[in-house]
Amino acid sequence: MKFLKTKLCITILGLTSVFAQAEIAVVVHPSNASALDSSAISRIFLGKLKSFDGGGQAVPINQESSMAATDEFNSKVLNKSGSQLKSYWSKLVFTGKGTPPKVVANDAEVISLISANPNLIGYIDATAVTGTVKVIAKF
Amino acid sequence: MKNTLAAAIVLALSATSSLAQAADTRINGFASVVAGLTNDEDTSMFGYNDNISFKPESLFALQIASDLGDGLSATAQIMSRGSNDYAAEFEWAYLSYEISDSTQINAGKLRIPFYRYSDFLDVGYAYTWARPPQAVYSLVFSTFDGLSIVNNHTLGNWDSSIQVIYGSYDGSVDLVSDEDPATLNNIMGINWTLTYDWFTARAIYAQAETSISFENNEDPDRLLNNGIALVGNIYPQVASDLNVDDDIGSFIGLGFAVDYNNLLIEAEFTTVDVENSIVAKQEQYYVSVGYRIYDFTIYAITEHGEDTNEGDYDYSSVLPVSLDITGYGTVYPQGTYQALIASQEETIDTATIGARYNFHPSAALKLDITSTKINDADAINVLSVGVDLVF
Structure with a gap:
C-alpha cells in the first residue's frame, strides 16, 4: 500500500516536473510523523529549532553549495542567497553559537543517510525521491 | 590564568582526536587583507597614515572546535593581526556545554557583547561594512574571562535570545594613552535580542567595578597626573572622585536592524559612564542604510559621538580659584579641576560611503571612504580597499 502511494507520488512528480523544472522535496525518515511547515523547516536548517514536534532531535543535512537543489532550497525556503547564508x-x-548543517555531495547521499536515521532531515530534487524516505513538503 | 586556560583547552582539543573516537573536530577560519591610507600627514586614523599600509586592519584567524559529544565542546580561536605584527594570540578559548536544546553555557575567554557586532567584530565577511562604525564601537577591550549563558526561545513569531555574562577583565583600555592598564571586576551584563523575520531589536546593560591607571600617559607635561596629584594634596576627596579606582562603570546599548527585501537599515545607540571618576559620559550612535543589488551592496553610515564631562560632583564652586602654599607658590585648584574635566570631553562626527561585492562564494571585496571630524579639527578621510574571506 505504502509502496503504491510512493509510486503514485513519483508519477505525479514526474508530471509536475514538466512545469516546474527544479522542484525540491524536503524528506525525512519514513517513521517520522512530524508535520512541518516551511517556517519550521527553515528554523531547523538555520539552527534555531533543534527537535521535531514529536520530540525527537532534528538534524538537518545540506547538499554541496554547487548543487542546484541547494540554491533552490536556500532561496525558496530559507529566503537567503548563498553569501547571505x-x-x-x-x-x-x-x-x-552554532554549527552549520553537515554537507553531503548529492541527492543519493541524502537519501541513503536519511533512510537510515529518523533524526535527519534533508532536501533533494523532487524527481529523485525514492520509497526509502518520506516527503514532508515540496517547494 | 588566561594562558593556562587557553593551554588547557588546546590540550583538550588535541587530546580529543586520539582519545575520543566520537569527537568531531572542525577547523574554520577567516581572514581580511585590507589596504588603506589617510589624506592627513599628521594624524593617523584606524591605524592608517598618508602612506598606503596593509597592516592596521589585516588579520588571519583559525578556529578549532571539537565536539566531545553529549553537548560538550571546546573551541579556540587563534588570531594574527597586522596591527600586532602578525603575532598569533588566543582571541577566544572556551568550553561550551549545552544544558538543553535552548540553553548553552560558555566558560573561558569570551567576547563581551557590548555591540550588535561584538561577537564577530573581526569576521569582516559577516557584515556589510569595511569596519563597524568606530565612533560607536569605541571600547577597545572586547574580551573578558568568565561565563556566558545564552537562552534561545520563541515568543509567538519572534525569536528571542537572552544572554547573561559574568566575569572579569585584566588588560588595557584606551583613555588617556593607547594602553592604560585597566582592571574590571565583577563584570555583569544582560543582553536581549529579539528577531522577527526581517526585523531585529537588541538591548544590553552591563556594569563592572572599574579601575584604570593613568601611569602610561604620554603627555610630556603629564598634566592629568600632576593635576590630580596637585588637587589631591589639598582635597583628597576631589582626587578620589577623579581617579578611576573601583568605580562602577556602566554600559547601555540599544539597537535595531531591518533587512527587508534588498534594503538594510541599522542603528545602534550606546552610552558609557564611570561614576565618581574623570571618565566622561560617552554617548554615541550610528545609522547605516544599505541597498543590495545582486552581488553588490552599497552603504552609507552617519555617526555621532559625544563625550561630556560635567563631573559626577561639580567641585568648581567648592574649590578656591587660587591658593597660596608656603614654600610652593600659588596653585589654582578650581582652574586645574575644570581643565582636567574638560580634557576628557570630545565630539566626533563621521560620514562613510562604501560598497561590498561578493565576488566569490567565500569572499567579499570592500571599498570604503570614511570622513571623521574630531572636535574642531579638520576632517580626516580614510580610503580602504580590502578582501574578507571565511573558510
Missing part, C-alpha cells in the same frame, strides 16, 4: 553561519560559527 554564509555570512549568517559565520556569525554563529565564530562565536560558538
Whole structure:
C-alpha cells in the first residue's frame, strides 16, 4: 500500500516536473510523523529549532553549495542567497553559537543517510525521491 | 590564568582526536587583507597614515572546535593581526556545554557583547561594512574571562535570545594613552535580542567595578597626573572622585536592524559612564542604510559621538580659584579641576560611503571612504580597499 502511494507520488512528480523544472522535496525518515511547515523547516536548517514536534532531535543535512537543489532550497525556503547564508553561519560559527548543517555531495547521499536515521532531515530534487524516505513538503 | 586556560583547552582539543573516537573536530577560519591610507600627514586614523599600509586592519584567524559529544565542546580561536605584527594570540578559548536544546553555557575567554557586532567584530565577511562604525564601537577591550549563558526561545513569531555574562577583565583600555592598564571586576551584563523575520531589536546593560591607571600617559607635561596629584594634596576627596579606582562603570546599548527585501537599515545607540571618576559620559550612535543589488551592496553610515564631562560632583564652586602654599607658590585648584574635566570631553562626527561585492562564494571585496571630524579639527578621510574571506 505504502509502496503504491510512493509510486503514485513519483508519477505525479514526474508530471509536475514538466512545469516546474527544479522542484525540491524536503524528506525525512519514513517513521517520522512530524508535520512541518516551511517556517519550521527553515528554523531547523538555520539552527534555531533543534527537535521535531514529536520530540525527537532534528538534524538537518545540506547538499554541496554547487548543487542546484541547494540554491533552490536556500532561496525558496530559507529566503537567503548563498553569501547571505554564509555570512549568517559565520556569525554563529565564530562565536560558538552554532554549527552549520553537515554537507553531503548529492541527492543519493541524502537519501541513503536519511533512510537510515529518523533524526535527519534533508532536501533533494523532487524527481529523485525514492520509497526509502518520506516527503514532508515540496517547494 | 588566561594562558593556562587557553593551554588547557588546546590540550583538550588535541587530546580529543586520539582519545575520543566520537569527537568531531572542525577547523574554520577567516581572514581580511585590507589596504588603506589617510589624506592627513599628521594624524593617523584606524591605524592608517598618508602612506598606503596593509597592516592596521589585516588579520588571519583559525578556529578549532571539537565536539566531545553529549553537548560538550571546546573551541579556540587563534588570531594574527597586522596591527600586532602578525603575532598569533588566543582571541577566544572556551568550553561550551549545552544544558538543553535552548540553553548553552560558555566558560573561558569570551567576547563581551557590548555591540550588535561584538561577537564577530573581526569576521569582516559577516557584515556589510569595511569596519563597524568606530565612533560607536569605541571600547577597545572586547574580551573578558568568565561565563556566558545564552537562552534561545520563541515568543509567538519572534525569536528571542537572552544572554547573561559574568566575569572579569585584566588588560588595557584606551583613555588617556593607547594602553592604560585597566582592571574590571565583577563584570555583569544582560543582553536581549529579539528577531522577527526581517526585523531585529537588541538591548544590553552591563556594569563592572572599574579601575584604570593613568601611569602610561604620554603627555610630556603629564598634566592629568600632576593635576590630580596637585588637587589631591589639598582635597583628597576631589582626587578620589577623579581617579578611576573601583568605580562602577556602566554600559547601555540599544539597537535595531531591518533587512527587508534588498534594503538594510541599522542603528545602534550606546552610552558609557564611570561614576565618581574623570571618565566622561560617552554617548554615541550610528545609522547605516544599505541597498543590495545582486552581488553588490552599497552603504552609507552617519555617526555621532559625544563625550561630556560635567563631573559626577561639580567641585568648581567648592574649590578656591587660587591658593597660596608656603614654600610652593600659588596653585589654582578650581582652574586645574575644570581643565582636567574638560580634557576628557570630545565630539566626533563621521560620514562613510562604501560598497561590498561578493565576488566569490567565500569572499567579499570592500571599498570604503570614511570622513571623521574630531572636535574642531579638520576632517580626516580614510580610503580602504580590502578582501574578507571565511573558510
